[in-house]
Amino acid sequence: MLLLKPKSTQLCLSRLIFWQNCLRNLSTTSSHCSGKVHDEEDDDKDQKFCDTKENQQDHLYLYKSKGQHLLTNTRILDAIVRRSNVRPTDTVLEIGPGTGNLTVKLLEAAKRVVAIEIDKRMVDILHKRVAEKGLQDRLHVICKDAMKAEFPQFDLVVANIPYGISSPLVAKLVYGRNPFRSATLLLQKEFARRLLAKPGDSEFNRLAVNVKLVADVEFVMDVSKREFLPCPKVDSSVVMIRPKAQVPDVNLDEWWAFTRTCFSKKNKTLGATFKQKKKVMELLKLAKTAMACKDYESDDDYDGDNEQEKTDEEDGFASAASDLEMTLFKEKIVGILRTGGFEDKRPSKLSNEELLHLLFLFNQAGIYFHDHVLAKGSDNVEFAAAYSS
Numbered sequence: 001m002l003l004l005k006p007k008s009t010q011l012c013l014s015r016l017i018f019w020q021n022c023l024r025n026l027s028t029t030s031s032h033c034s035g036k037v038h039d040e041e042d043d044d045k046d047q048k049f050c051d052t053k054e055n056q057q058d059h060l061y062l063y064k065s066k067g068q069h070l071l072t073n074t075r076i077l078d079a080i081v082r083r084s085n086v087r088p089t090d091t092v093l094e095i096g097p098g099t100g101n102l103t104v105k106l107l108e109a110a111k112r113v114v115a116i117e118i119d120k121r122m123v124d125i126l127h128k129r130v131a132e133k134g135l136q137d138r139l140h141v142i143c144k145d146a147m148k149a150e151f152p153q154f155d156l157v158v159a160n161i162p163y164g165i166s167s168p169l170v171a172k173l174v175y176g177r178n179p180f181r182s183a184t185l186l187l188q189k190e191f192a193r194r195l196l197a198k199p200g201d202s203e204f205n206r207l208a209v210n211v212k213l214v215a216d217v218e219f220v221m222d223v224s225k226r227e228f229l230p231c232p233k234v235d236s237s238v239v240m241i242r243p244k245a246q247v248p249d250v251n252l253d254e255w256w257a258f259t260r261t262c263f264s265k266k267n268k269t270l271g272a273t274f275k276q277k278k279k280v281m282e283l284l285k286l287a288k289t290a291m292a293c294k295d296y297e298s299d300d301d302y303d304g305d306n307e308q309e310k311t312d313e314e315d316g317f318a319s320a321a322s323d324l325e326m327t328l329f330k331e332k333i334v335g336i337l338r339t340g341g342f343e344d345k346r347p348s349k350l351s352n353e354e355l356l357h358l359l360f361l362f363n364q365a366g367i368y369f370h371d372h373v374l375a376k377g378s379d380n381v382e383f384a385a386a387y388s389s
């Protein structure tokens with residue numbers, strides 16, 4: 001019988017609320033950790049079961065695949081809201097409000113909360129709970145996958161997010177079109193450490209580099225796994241991400257493609273990464289495409305009829321790179337790395353200023369990383385998608 005399945009978490013709603021109230025009254029730290037998390041593969045099957053049974057029995061299954069670990073410690077929830085510096089005029093965006101533990105507190109501090117929640121059952125509970133407090137006029141819920149939803153205008157993000165979407169969500173926020181003051185996020189501890197890492201730290205990676213280009217990340221506090229219901233396997237940390245007032249003047253498509261190349265093997269030297277035959281070939285092709293684009297742009301006698309002719313010509317040219325051409329191009333790449341003192345450096349040890357300098361040297365020499373023709377019309381969402389799990 002499904003109820004007895006060993007890998008499911010079934011919480012009685014009234015018990016959950018009672019338990020949370022006890023905590024609130026005692027104002028103590030939670031040490032209770034119970035329940036097993038629902039297995040990913042069983043989701044579809046069991047969701048159906050839950051939908052029908054849940055209403056009758058007041059039971060709530062929590063899904064591991066949806067990162068459903070509710071933060072129940074009132075003191076920590078209060079601290080998160082306090083450290084977020086919510087103003088009474090703010091619209092706060094919350095991703096994954098769940099049963100509303102954090103939402104209720106945000107509603108008390110902000111003018112408006114927009115919450116994006118994928119699970120309709122959670123949305124129903126949230127609406128009910130907020131209405132009981134008479135705060136419903138300030139809440140707007142979007143029942144959607146946060147990675148697919150269009151974000152409205154907001155001043156702040158404050159959220160205990162589902163950890164499975166951490167990378168693409170952070171990318172979507174910092175490279176999104178909405179300007180905002182800060183994002184206070186509860187993240188898996190290891191992920192938070194990577195965001196906070198500096199060049200040379202073992203956790204430093206491409207996401208950290210890309211986030212650092214446009215935002216500052218600050219550690220706020222650690223949160224033990226014991227503070228969640230059900231208890232996850234990992235500890236958590238709260239970080240605050242603040243978009244930078246001044247972002248370096250760099251073509252972002254170029255930057256993302258460049259860091260993708262540099263960090264493809266983050267512990268290899270840049271010399272080793274850039275000397276790979278496949279990489280040389282790819283960059284040679286991109287250099288030719290970029291040159292062809294420039295020729296068209298500077299052609300005063302531009303005649304539309306010539307376009308097809310020239311494209312065919314370039315295509316054939318690009319696909320047939322001779323050995324000599326490859327050797328010369330590889331030497332050009334290595335020359336740039338040497339001149340800049342980058343050949344023996346590892347990307348994970350370089351600062352953003354150094355990486356920006358190297359990209360500048362490459363671009364100046366006509367070496368590009370982004371396929372401007374292929375990716376025409378794409379925007380920053382492409383970057384977030386690249387981090388999707």
Ligand code: SAH
Pocket residue numbers: 066067068069070071072095096097098099100101102116117118119122144145146147159160161162165
């Ligand atoms: N913030 C709540 C709940 C955290 S659990 C608390 O602290 O108690 C994470 C929540 O995110 C769950 O309610 C889950 O259903 C929701 N969620 C999971 N994936 C999501 C996605 N892609 N978009 C929006 N919400 C999501």
